[in-house]
Amino acid sequence: MIWSNEESLSRSELEKIQVEKLKDTVAHVYQNVEFFRNKMQNLNVRPEDVKTLDDLKKLPFSTKEDLRVNYPFGLFAVPENKVVRLHASSGTTGKPTVVGYTQKDIDNWSELIARIVTMAGATVDDKVQIAFKYGLFTGAFGLHYGLEKAGICVIPTSSGNTEKQLMLMKDFGTTILVSTPSYALHMGEIAHSLGIDPKTDLKIRLGLFGGEGSSEATREKIQKVWGMLATENYGLSELIGPGVAGECTHLNGMHISEDFFLPEIINPKTGEVLPPGEKGELVITTLNKEALPLIRYRTRDITRLFYEPCSCGRTTVRMEKISGRSDDMLIVKGVNLFPTQVEEVLSKFDALGPHYEIVIEKHNYLDSLEIKVELNEDLSIDSYQEFERLEQNIKHELRVVLGLEPKLNIVNPRTLQRFEGKAKRVYDLR
Amino acid sequence: MIIKQLTVFLENKSGRLSEVTRVLGENGINISALSIADTSEYGLLRLIVSDGAKATELLKKNGFSVNLTxxxxxxxxxxxxxxxxxxxxxxxxxxxxxxxxxxxxxxxxxxxxxxxxxxxxxxxxxxxxxxxxxxxxxx
The missing domain is CATH 3.30.2130.10 (VC0802-like)
Known part of the structure; x- marks a missing residue:
């Protein structure tokens, strides 16, 4: 089922809507956000200069740093008394970034969520357990209101207390799980240790995962453990929260709601716009936001866009699974390293579990890289020779993919830390 | 005449071996034969026990990686x-x-x-x- 007509418009119909909304957004921002007006004036661009979608590239970028500098409400484009909700992202360094919503923004957010849950296959017959933390983080509330709008029963368990989550899941007959992918894996492990087989003892048939990036191998593992279809969705609190894009049941990339979000892919170093299909940083202009409209917001997420219509019937552009964040990029001994590259290598080995840690330290002015990974509880080997071969193969693959020679530390199952929200994989101790 | 042997991966960390013997002892599993060798980084513990299937399940539940050969x-x-x-x-x-x-x-x-x-x-x-x-x- 397709929730909204806007998801299957022809390209020309869609672009007509986008141009009008873009002009409105630019005018709205220019008039009401001094910080952005100054940026445009510095580049000598006026709202009238934006007449086509191609004119988008004349406009300046906006960044997370802009939100920080204008903390808390400096980028809001409406009077404060029009804002009915505030969320904030966890600021790992300094102040958090604050986002605001008018009532119309909240309504639109629910519409966007209704679209993505419907495309993933959720229906009114489902019951959804939301195991995202309720609070300042946008994830839980976004999904909550949107699922209700779609007429689907919500069980707001929030994150944590995994044993109780599992009990409710069983007793209520929950059919859909909302969480981070790493929490779904963790729940699966706890279930097994309690003697519950999620595949046969629980009714979960669908996962709506977000909040952190994950690999295709993680998806497969979740599907295998839970016997569910594991779908991914995408969003950033700065843009609205979850609901920017989501996977349909064909798992062909995440459909972006293009009448709300205008995407571009740029070279993160030069800012140059790249042609469709090329990999680069995703930049998004919001087309329908009242409280916090953003022009050319740099998401720092690395992906590609595909414009061919999907076999599900939607014509909206699809974004590939995020392959890294330009923010997450580590520089070790002068080599660029994305944690997702490590995950990709490790996931190729059946002997290893899905949990890993990357530790970077400095010894005598030199960077050292260590990768800790858990063995699966089913040990496939029984001699030192085989074990050494496994170690050598993993090291070899890491060397080829990373261009670095990490120290490999294979540890017992369930010894690395587990996370109920976003998993922390990188410990940069330099 | 085929005998089931457990191979248990041991991280080179103090207390890992005693954790294995504790789990088996507390659950009434008798160890008939045992061999252990280690490198500087890890060890492989080989065991023949009174109930191999039960021991495997128990050790896995307690966070060990186990092979039955x-x-x-x-x-x-x-x-x-x-x-x-x-x-x-x-x-x-x-x-x-x-x-x-x-x-x-x-x-x-x-x-x-x-x-x-x-x-x-x-x-x-x-x-x-x-x-x-x-x-x-x-x-």
């Missing part, structure tokens, strides 16, 4: 030359020994072996009148 156990006289005869019999038949460990009690010695082909080894040894122990006979 087929081995054989020879029962030879505790005298010079008997082990040589057994090993020669296998090597003449083209069967490789991957690893082995042994203990002697009284007049006899038990030799646990992981071989390239356990079924074939049992056949050859039996043909040559070399005694093999069954699981419950390993004490």
């Amino acid at each position: 087929d081995v054989i156990c020879l029962n030879v006289k505790h005298e010079p030359g008997t082990l040589h005869d057994a090993i020669k019999t296998l090597s003449d038949a083209g069967i490789d020994i991957e690893y082995m460990y042994a203990y002697a009690v009284g007049d006899n010695a038990a030799v646990i072996m992981k071989v390239s082909d356990a079924k074939e080894a049992i056949y050859i040894l039996t043909q040559n009148n070399i005694d093999l122990l069954k699981s419950h006979e390993i004490k």
